[in-house]
Amino acid sequence: MGLFDKLTSWLGLKKKEVNVLCLGLDNSGKTTIINQLKPSNAQAQDIVPTIGFSIEKFKSSGLSFTVFDMSGQGRYRNLWEHYYKDGHAIIYVIDSGDKLRMVVAKDELDTLLNHPDIKHRRIPILFFANKMDLRDALSAVTVSQLLCLENIKDKPWHICASDAVKGEGLQEGVEWLQDQIRAMKT
Amino acid sequence: MIKKFDKKDEESGSGSNPFQHLEKSAVLQEARIFNETPINPRKCLHILTKIIYLLNQGEHFGTTEATEAFFAMTRLFQSNDQTLRRMCYLTIKEMANISEDVIIVTSSLTKDMTGKEDVYRGPAIRALCRITDTTMLQAIERYMKQAIVDKVPSVSSSALVSSLHMVKMSFDVVKRWVNEAQEAASSDNIMVQYHALGLLYHLRKNDRLAVTKMLNKFTKSGLKSPFAYCMMIRIASKLLEETEGGHDSPLFDFIESCLRNKHEMVVYEAASAIVHMPKCTARELAPAVSVLQLFCSSPKAALRYAAVRTLNKVAMKHPSAVTACNLDLENLITDSNRSIATLAITTLLKTGSESSVDRLMKQISSFVSEISDEFKVVVVQAISALCQKYPRKHGVMMNFLSNMLRDDGGFEYKRAIVDCIISIIEDNLETKETGLAHLCEFIEDCEHTVLATKILHLLGKEGPRTPTPSKYIRFIFNRVVLESEAVRAAAISALAKFGAQNDDLLPSVLVLMQRCMMDSDDEVRDRATFYVNVLLQKQKALNAGYILNGLSVSVPGLERSLHQYTLEPSEKGFDMKTVPLATAPITEQKTEITPVATSKLPEKLSPSRQVIYQEQLAAIPEFQGLGPLFKSSEPVQLTEAETEYVVRCIKHTFANHMIFQFDCTNTLNDQLLQRVMVQMEPSEAYEVLHYVPAASLYYSQPGSCYCLVRLPEDDPTAVSCTFSCTMKYLVRDCDPNTGEPDDDGYDDEYVLEDLEVTVADHIQKVLKPNFGAAWEEVGDEFEKEETFALATVRTLEEAVNNIISFLGMQPCERSDKVPESKNSHVLFLAGVFRGGHDVLVRSRLALADGVTMQVTVRSSDENVVDVILASVG
Ligand SMILES: Nc1nc2c(ncn2[C@@H]2O[C@H](COP(=O)(O)OP(=O)(O)OP(=O)(O)O)[C@@H](O)[C@H]2O)c(=O)[nH]1
Numbered sequence A: 001m002g003l004f005d006k007l008t009s010w011l012g013l014k015k016k017e018v019n020v021l022c023l024g025l026d027n028s029g030k031t032t033i034i035n036q037l038k039p040s041n042a043q044a045q046d047i048v049p050t051i052g053f054s055i056e057k058f059k060s061s062g063l064s065f066t067v068f069d070m071s072g073q074g075r076y077r078n079l080w081e082h083y084y085k086d087g088h089a090i091i092y093v094i095d096s097g098d099k100l101r102m103v104v105a106k107d108e109l110d111t112l113l114n115h116p117d118i119k120h121r122r123i124p125i126l127f128f129a130n131k132m133d134l135r136d137a138l139s140a141v142t143v144s145q146l147l148c149l150e151n152i153k154d155k156p157w158h159i160c161a162s163d164a165v166k167g168e169g170l171q172e173g174v175e176w177l178q179d180q181i182r183a184m185k186t
Numbered sequence B: 001m002i003k004k005f006d007k008k009d010e011e012s013g014s015g016s017n018p019f020q021h022l023e024k025s026a027v028l029q030e031a032r033i034f035n036e037t038p039i040n041p042r043k044c045l046h047i048l049t050k051i052i053y054l055l056n057q058g059e060h061f062g063t064t065e066a067t068e069a070f071f072a073m074t075r076l077f078q079s080n081d082q083t084l085r086r087m088c089y090l091t092i093k094e095m096a097n098i099s100e101d102v103i104i105v106t107s108s109l110t111k112d113m114t115g116k117e118d119v120y121r122g123p124a125i126r127a128l129c130r131i132t133d134t135t136m137l138q139a140i141e142r143y144m145k146q147a148i149v150d151k152v153p154s155v156s157s158s159a160l161v162s163s164l165h166m167v168k169m170s171f172d173v174v175k176r177w178v179n180e181a182q183e184a185a186s187s188d189n190i191m192v193q194y195h196a197l198g199l200l201y202h203l204r205k206n207d208r209l210a211v212t213k214m215l216n217k218f219t220k221s222g223l224k225s226p227f228a229y230c231m232m233i234r235i236a237s238k239l240l241e242e243t244e245g246g247h248d249s250p251l252f253d254f255i256e257s258c259l260r261n262k263h264e265m266v267v268y269e270a271a272s273a274i275v276h277m278p279k280c281t282a283r284e285l286a287p288a289v290s291v292l293q294l295f296c297s298s299p300k301a302a303l304r305y306a307a308v309r310t311l312n313k314v315a316m317k318h319p320s321a322v323t324a325c326n327l328d329l330e331n332l333i334t335d336s337n338r339s340i341a342t343l344a345i346t347t348l349l350k351t352g353s354e355s356s357v358d359r360l361m362k363q364i365s366s367f368v369s370e371i372s373d374e375f376k377v378v379v380v381q382a383i384s385a386l387c388q389k390y391p392r393k394h395g396v397m398m399n400f401l402s403n404m405l406r407d408d409g410g411f412e413y414k415r416a417i418v419d420c421i422i423s424i425i426e427d428n429l430e431t432k433e434t435g436l437a438h439l440c441e442f443i444e445d446c447e448h449t450v451l452a453t454k455i456l457h458l459l460g461k462e463g464p465r466t467p468t469p470s471k472y473i474r475f476i477f478n479r480v481v482l483e484s485e486a487v488r489a490a491a492i493s494a495l496a497k498f499g500a501q502n503d504d505l506l507p508s509v510l511v512l513m514q515r516c517m518m519d520s521d522d523e524v525r526d527r528a529t530f531y532v533n534v535l536l537q538k539q540k541a542l543n544a545g546y547i548l549n550g551l552s553v554s555v556p557g558l559e560r561s562l563h564q565y566t567l568e569p570s571e572k573g574f575d576m577k578t579v580p581l582a583t584a585p586i587t588e589q590k591t592e593i594t595p596v597a598t599s600k601l602p603e604k605l606s607p608s609r610q611v612i613y614q615e616q617l618a619a620i621p622e623f624q625g626l627g628p629l630f631k632s633s634e635p636v637q638l639t640e641a642e643t644e645y646v647v648r649c650i651k652h653t654f655a656n657h658m659i660f661q662f663d664c665t666n667t668l669n670d671q672l673l674q675r676v677m678v679q680m681e682p683s684e685a686y687e688v689l690h691y692v693p694a695a696s697l698y699y700s701q702p703g704s705c706y707c708l709v710r711l712p713e714d715d716p717t718a719v720s721c722t723f724s725c726t727m728k729y730l731v732r733d734c735d736p737n738t739g740e741p742d743d744d745g746y747d748d749e750y751v752l753e754d755l756e757v758t759v760a761d762h763i764q765k766v767l768k769p770n771f772g773a774a775w776e777e778v779g780d781e782f783e784k785e786e787t788f789a790l791a792t793v794r795t796l797e798e799a800v801n802n803i804i805s806f807l808g809m810q811p812c813e814r815s816d817k818v819p820e821s822k823n824s825h826v827l828f829l830a831g832v833f834r835g836g837h838d839v840l841v842r843s844r845l846a847l848a849d850g851v852t853m854q855v856t857v858r859s860s861d862e863n864v865v866d867v868i869l870a871s872v873g
């Protein structure tokens, strides 16, 4: 029985709890996205750069999500890997207005995909091309090309454009993620 | 409260402690379940407890394993179990310094500290502040400011206390939170107010003016919190002490007014502050003592204890003030709380009359075995004090002490007893033999090396001079046979002293010592060999110099000089005279029986003040080639207190020169002084060679300038001289706020008090433990004797003190203590004169109409003898 199968049966047993890692460069909007997904009474008013990580929870269509919202600042990125083993899914957030650092985002993604704790797992990855509201924002397709997502063959992935401040595009992404997780169970 | 485990419990391992046999590696293995989902709070809690237990037992965690466990623990933030979360906070604090990357939990903690769960907020703040370093502090500053003024007291208190801890690390950042702290200081919550005040004080404590302002403000507005009052009292009394404020100061009024506070805690604090003030008069003491007296009959044991403990301390300094409470104290001697009873009795021993001593001692012996060592020490201290007061009670006391010596007890307790017996012996010659006998018995079975060696040293010093020295030999030699190296070595030295002074014992001492020349320990063997060879010479002078009176140089100084000598090899042999002498001879003369508990362990061999001066002076190019520093005087004040400039002088004596070091402080904040020097005009043939000015004297930052003087060569007896001193300098006015000085300045001068050089500046004190032997050693080649009448002196004691301070020599054989009701006395003084000549003075004093004094001086140099006699006459 492979790890993936174990995971599936285990997910079936335990009331549909999902651990999600939320990764991406600093200022890309990770915390803002997670905040939007939380029930409105639990939402934080002002969002500051994350230092280290913080654990957030939200529910969606019968699944409970526990999100490890990591800090994206350069000096903390090496701490992501401590939590790779915990993740059943990954949300990777890109600031689509930040063309300059697109290569950095790609670099970090490649490192992530090649990490021993991730490499051989069929772990679903949801990409948010965030900040689509910005005037010079790149389209989801362009972002996908710049990150060479088509090269990811052994993991299900999906990209959607989003505006975390208004909450647009987030639902579509989360639905995709739910489907993936349900699919893993069967 | 820390539970003290009984020794027996610990040994038998009765299994009362479930964490007893924890293995670190096993616990870390278990910690892997932190990675499992869902989290099992109960199990995780148990493992965290084990980790914290191990850390607190001092178990060492390597960085890698600690970091791994720490990151595993961070996952537990998923759980909303309150107990588990709080345990995580504790773990974070414990591991803050051993794990790497602990900042990983920063956002988790800031979330908790700003969240809705009040139980999380305070602990989260405290944990956060532990993992935050100076670079990260800015990131959480906003939260800290908010938390300080939070309306939940536990949050505000946590933030204030954490800020206080961070003052040490980032003073400048925390200083910016002063407004928030001010706001918190007016909180209605007693803890918040207290903590806020604490933070405010620590932010200002280096600025006396600001502290005074703060005190004024709060004493006027009044405080809710009794804790805050207690702290204010402490701050006020510290300030009073620093400023040497009188009892007319508003600070004193404040403390005094607290005696009428409605909280007992505050009343006690105020009373305690008053009785501890250095210069408290009976009148000021009275109200404080009377509140303590009230507390003595309180139903609360803690209050009775506090009161009697404080009275006990007061009784040492002001016995008469405490006498008023004698009746209340009498009621406490049967208190069921033994600690209270002990303190009450020992207080009464200090204040009561001689007739009550026997009764009290009997009472205390009925339960002395039930009290802890700490209180037994209190009893011994009381006995010490009593012995000074009532010499006639020495017999009773000695008996009591010897019984105590036989009881069980720890080191501190035994040391207190031994010290007390020794001081009785030294005070009262009649008790010498009984005392020595008790001590001999004690070392037969004594597990404390320090005490055994101390007693052996005493036996070596006193034993040979008793009527029957032979009876001590057995006790000493038993030590050589039975004990550890340090004790054996001490025993050898003691034996040697018997051999050196008692001719009839010499043959047997030599036999015993020769056996020790085969000892397995180097030190013991070396000492035996050395002493045997010295003793075999049978020369009094050798015995005196090498056995009875040891080295008088400072040991660290000797080490430095030898080291220097090996660095610059020369044809000449090493000259002992270049080594600085030991200043402040290790106390043989305990003139007053200080409370035993404060008597220090043998001093560490830190460089003496003189060695420090020597190095400072040697660093100044103008002062090269003066030879070794012979003596540095105590500082002499050349200005009145509270003047614009404060100047004090330290006189450094060399073989043929003196350096005057002027430590100057500028107390005007609108002036910068430059090129500061003190001009000196000698009254005698002293020649001023050189001035070294201080470049700049900033407001309140002390600086030093120097003057080098040559001593008159042709007249060696010209030892005293008066210098008139004037400080000269350039003034530049400056802005008191910024300290920015004007571009140009003007010359000015300031007349200082005259400076005296006296014979004492040319003599260094040296302790000769055996004065008689030293007297013989120097011999009578240059002995001179003269008789003087001291008409203005009324008592022998006064005469003795005058001579000692005038000559600046070391009294030996405790001859500085004049026995009561005697009308003659002999004073023995020893010293070394500039240039390295030993000088000894024997002064016979007789009290008639005034005091007559016959002075006999011996030295290895005739000039020195003349100098001494000339300066006395
Ligand atoms: N215009 C726009 N701004 C956004 C959007 N999403 C987030 N932001 C802003 O981007 C900034 C950074 O957002 P965060 O959520 O703190 O970013 P993060 O990825 O969590 O950053 P780190 O915690 O430092 O890794 C904030 O000022 C957000 O308001 C978006 O969709 N559009």
Ligand SMILES: [Mg+2]
Residues within 6 Å of the ligand: A030, A031, A032, A048, A049, A050, A069, A070, A071, A072
């Ligand atoms: Mg963030």
